Amino acid sequence: MTRARTLLTFVGAAVVLAAVLTGSAGAAEEADAANPAPPVVPALQQWTGGTGALELRPSTRVVAEDDALRPVAERLAADLAEITGWPTTATTGAARRGDIALDLDPTAVVGPGTALADREGYRLDTTGAAARVTARTTTAAYWGTRSVLQMLTRETPGTATLTRGLAVDWPNTEIRGFMLDVGRRWFGHEFLRDYVRYLSWFKLNTFQIHLNDNEISPPGGDWSQAYSAFRLASDDPRFAGLAATDGAFTRADWDRLEDVAADNFVTLVPEIDAPAHARSLIAFDPSLGLNGGNSDHLDLSKPATTAFMKEIYDEFAPWFRGPALHVGADEYPREYEPQYRAYVNDIAAHVRGLGKEVRAWGSLSVMAGGADGYDRDMTMHSWNNGWYGPKAAVADGYPVVNTNDAQLYIVPFADYYHGHGLDGRWLFDNWEPHVFPGGQSLTPGEPLLRGAMSAVWNDLVHADYDAADVHGLVEPTFGLLAQKMWRGTEGGTSYADFMADVTALGVGPGMETLTTTLPGAGDRRLDLTATALPPLIAGESATVTATVVNRSEHTLTGLKAAFDTEAEGLRVTPAGSRPKSLRAGESATLSWTVETDAATPTGAAKGRITVNGKLRGLTVAKNTGFDVRTIEAAPDGLRHLAFDATASASSVELDLDRLAPSRANDGDLGTRWASGYSDDEWLRLDLAAPSQVDSVRLFWESACATSYRVEVSTDAVTWTTAATVDTSSCGDETVALDSPDPVRHIRIHGTKRATTWGYSLHELWPFGTPTA
Incomplete structure (x- = not known):
């Protein structure tokens, strides 16, 4: 990807630029010949x-020119060896x-001379005989090594190169983080250690770990x-029986995680949440609840109760090496506000007395109408505009x-919230750390805005998913x-180009188990695209086609390709012939036949196509992913009519894509259509051909x-009622239709909502027989 040369303006720019930028006015005139910024x-x-x-070879060393940087040099050397x-x-x-030098220079x-830039900013110079990272702190030097690794390009097994140029880089935001709820779902020590490394790969510096919680609603109120x-x-025997039996940190486990965090310059922020979300504490001692x-x-x-919580913090605060401890403090009943205020003030003071900065979930608007009387x-953490x-x-x-x-x-x-991952396009176009919804955005540069943090909350404690599934939503x-x-x-960069950069970088080196899930991950010198796979109806088959392009200047040899999926009830076989090599610039089409059987269930999974080969002896690979949706068979004698129909609606909740x-006829029970918040709303399917429609499944x-x-029409103008449902069972509901003649359009027309929200359908499946 090509990026325009970027120079940021800040106070004292003339002095700073004179100090940090090589070249002259004449060099600026040759900008077209200069290397574009590498895709970091x-x-x-x-x-x-x-x-x-700048060429690197097996003789390349990582040289710490200051003894304090020896651990950073050792880490970079290990990562280089892996790559x-x-x-x-x-x-x-x-x-x-040919070496890579690391240097501390106070x-x-x-950067622009701010305390944050001085603490975490670095210079990366690849214009000389050796690459050089210069920083004021070890943290900043480490961030520079991440850029070195991301800049590496490999052409043959015996060489790697770094784009020549001079970078000056620093963060705009102090806290750059991610929060994971392990209270409701345990992920395993390896995954958590890998996520520390993953944060570090993208220069995120804060990992908040939510250490206790419970399901939202108790079964039967119990x-x-x-x-x-x-x-x-x-x-300590006082706390015997408190820890979960399906996964917990011992002191040794936590120490190991802290060690990994220190090696990756990531700060752990443990969260022990109370006085709400405290079922595990009450289960340990019911008198507390x-x-x-x-x-x-x-x-x-x-x-x-407060005395017990102080004992908890006394016991575990010494485990935590970072400066901050999160005490929760959200979603407590408003009716107990005086006790809540006394508790928050007491615990905040106590935790500070243990040497920790106090963080909490903002709740004071709901709890007290403001901060009067509060520490x-x-x-x-501003998590909800209504709460605070x-x-x-x-x-x-x-x-x-x-x-x-x-x-x-x-x-x-x-x-609710983002069940299938955050909205990347919206974030790319609209979001920065100061941006909040509902007219609550802060002024850019607000001194009290410390940073931002995305979060995974595992509310659905009984749902069937694992750490790899969560990573697939986060990545x-x-x-x-x-x-x-x-x-x-970053101006001048498209969302597609930016995501291509992210995809090419993967999850970074040093991982125990974590791998990338992004479609298109792999070597930049290969392009790989696949056709979308339609919903696969039981008993039917489809063809998956992929195109691979050799974008390098050399012949790709030993070309191999594979199709993998965890979807149930499928048989996948290669179709057609395949070349064993691709000349520079050449492309090839790869195909597979995907067959279902009559018992294939409804479900959604991921499919992945991977190709690999060799360029000048160097193994290269590329993958692309797509959704695989299987659909159970239609009732005997009928056909599915939904999946080649076109969907429209009276409205869409908040105009969210x-x-x-179209989410209501995509064959995925994990997606849905939702209307605006009124009774008179409808969802319509325009069938691919006139059809005799027997029934609909909602x-x-x-x-x-x-x-x-349920209304039907031949022209989408005049509508006839084919069924009236006065008392819906909600959930999975099949409705027989009184529609003797062929129709082209079907509409679900709501007349009364069950909630204050609008109407929402995961899927709408008409069954019948096309007549044309």
Whole structure:
């Protein structure tokens, strides 16, 4: 990808640029010949391109010119060895030709002169005989090494190159983070360690770990039957039985995670959440809970409750090496506000006494109508405008972290918030850390805005998904959010080009189990695209076609391709002939036949096509992914009519693409259409051909219709009622139609809603027989 040369303007720009940029006015006239900025994510703040490339070889060393940088040099050497396949040495002393040098210089100009830039900014110079990273701190030098690794291009097994030029790079935002709820779902130690490395790959520096929680609603109102977990296992007998049995940190486990975090310059922020979300604590000691212990809210009227929480923080605060501890403090019943205020103030002071900065979920608008009487020495995560919006928090003097639920929450596979991942296109076009919905955006550069953090909340404690599934939801916007938190919006770059950069970078080196899920991941010298696969109806077959293009200047040899999917009830076989090599610029078409059997169930999975081969002896690979949706057979003697129909609707909730009408006939029960918030709304399917329609099957979301009509038409102008449902069962509902003549259009017309929301359908499947 080609990026325009970028120079940021800041106070004292003339002096700074004179100090950090090579070249002259004459060099500017030759800008067309200069190297464009390399595709680093987050994008470099400043880049002055040289010409050509700096070649690295197996003899390349990583040289720490300051002893304090020896650990960073060792880490870079290990990562280089993994990427290149060469054993790479880390050493101290003076760099020689072809080396990578790391240097600390307390006077280096590494940005606009802010405290944050001085602390985390670096210079990366690849114009000389050796590559050189210069910084004022070890943290900043480490960020420079991530850019070195992302810049690497490999052409043959014995060489790698770095684009020649000079970069000056620094973050705009102090806290650049991600939060993972392990209280409701355990992910395993390997995954958590890998996620520390993954944050670091994109220069994110804060990993908040939500360590206790419970399911949202107890079965039958009985909280003793609700899932809950506390994820820290003390060896103190006082806390025997508190830790979850399906996954928890021992002190040794947490120490290992802290070690990995330190190696990757990521700060862990543990969260022990109370006085709400506290079922695991009440299960340990029912006397701590409201309603005689049948609650997930602590009873703050009892001094023993606050005393117990202080013991919890006393026990575990020494485990935590980072400066901050998050105390939760959200979603407690408003009726107990006086006790809540006393608790928050007491716990905040106590945690500070343990040497920790206090962070909390902003809740003061709902709880108290403001901050009067509340401890002011806390950082507030502004997670919901209603509970405590950013403008109110800033007006009250609180530092703020943007963790806004409407924009940044993923609840895996839920039908609220972002159940299938954040909206990447919207974030790319609209979001930066100061942006909040509902007119609550802060002024860019607001001094009390400390940063931002996306979050995964595992509300659906009984749903069938795992860590890899969550990673698949997080990864598509992870690098994008890192870009916005470090540098902000990068002009002149399209969303598609930016995501191509993210995809090419993968998850970074050093992983234990984590791999990329992004379609198109792999070597930039190959292009691979696949045709969309239509919904596969039981008993039918389809063809998947992919095109691979060799974008390199050399012949690709040993071409191989594979199709993989976890979808049930499928048989996949290669179709057609395949070349074994591709000349420079040449393309090839690859095909597979996908067959279902009569018992194939309805479901959704991912498919992936992978190709690999060799360029000048170097193994290269590329993959692309797509949805595989299987559909159970239609009733005997009938056919599915939905999947080649065109959907439209009277309205779409908030005009969100993820709730568009087409989501109701895409064959995926995990997506849905949603209307505006009124009774008189409709969803329509225009059939591919006139058809005799026998019945319709509706898959309602909880926002269903209590009553509705099924209407049919031949011209989409005059409508006839084919069925009236006065008392809907919601859920999965099949309705027989009185429609003796062929029709071209079918409409579900709501007359009364079951909720205050609109209507929402996961799928609408008409069954019948085409007559033309």
